[in-house]
Structure formats: structure tokens, C-alpha cells
Amino acid sequence: MIERHCATAEQTRAAGEEFAALLRPGDVVLLSGRLGAGKTTFVQGVARGLGVSERVTSPTFTLVRPHACSNKHGVATLYHADVYRAGSLAEVFDLDLTELIDESAVALVEWGETAAPVFGEVLTVTLTDDDAGGRHLAVAGALVATRAHALTRWAGA
Secondary structure, X not given: OEEEEEOOHHHHHHHHHHHHOOOOOOOEEEEXXXXXXXXXXXXXXXXXXXXXXXXXXXXXXXXXXXXXXXXXXXXXXXXXXXXXXXXXXXXXXXXXXXXXXXXXXXXXXXXXXXXXXXXXXXXXXXXXXXXXXXXXXXXXXXXXXXXXXXXXXXXXX
């Protein structure tokens, strides 16, 4: 597990922006944390790092929002999903989230612990609050081993 602390919302966005440089087309990132933990804030930073020009908000009611990207990483589309309203794993399967993953896209899925069985190798980012109003980000998952060096640099930023 790789960990990073962010004292403010803007630091959480900056961590997301730097995290974007670690992503490759086809990646899935599952985000976990309580309501208000900073999942969407982190996604806003990732979107900024991938060159998304439009405003990024939580897709709670639309479930999935595609965002066109402009970057040097080969990522053409960021899919931002939120499965908070899914009542069961069967409903998550019905969303066909695996169809979002292609060779030119990345997907970030809020409330990702609900969707974990749907995907294979992923990165997970768990966000927790600290007593001072900051956020603790913990990155784990099958892809950590292949990106450990870059993630360690990211954590030390």
C-alpha cells in the first residue's frame, strides 16, 4: 500500500493531477471513502492531469460521465462513474461498466468497493479524513506492484 496525506481540498486535487501521470489507457481506479471524503475532488485533479477542459462533478444521478481528454499519456477518454445508488452487485453488473474500458480510456469509479468484483486488475484509492480536516489517500490493488516506483515518488510529493 502506498500512502499520501493532503491537508486541503486543493492538495487532494493536486495529488489527483499527479496521479493522472501514472495512469495508462485501460486502467480502472476504484475510489472508496465515506460521503464527503474527497473522492470527486480527487477525480477533479485526475481530470485536470489528463487534460479534461470541462467541469467535473459527481455523476451520482447520471451514474457515468465521459470526459474527453487531451494529454501525452494516450488517454482519450476519462469515464467517471458513481455506483453509490446501485443497490446490489447485480445492479452494478447491469451497468456494464467493463464496456467503458478500452485501449484509449481510463475509468474512475466512486464507491468502487461495490464494483470491485466486476473488474480484474485495478488500482484502489481509499480516502479517509483526519482530525485536522485533511485527507489520507491509500493506494492499493494489483497494479501497485507494476507502478511501485512511480507511486512511491507520488506519495513523497
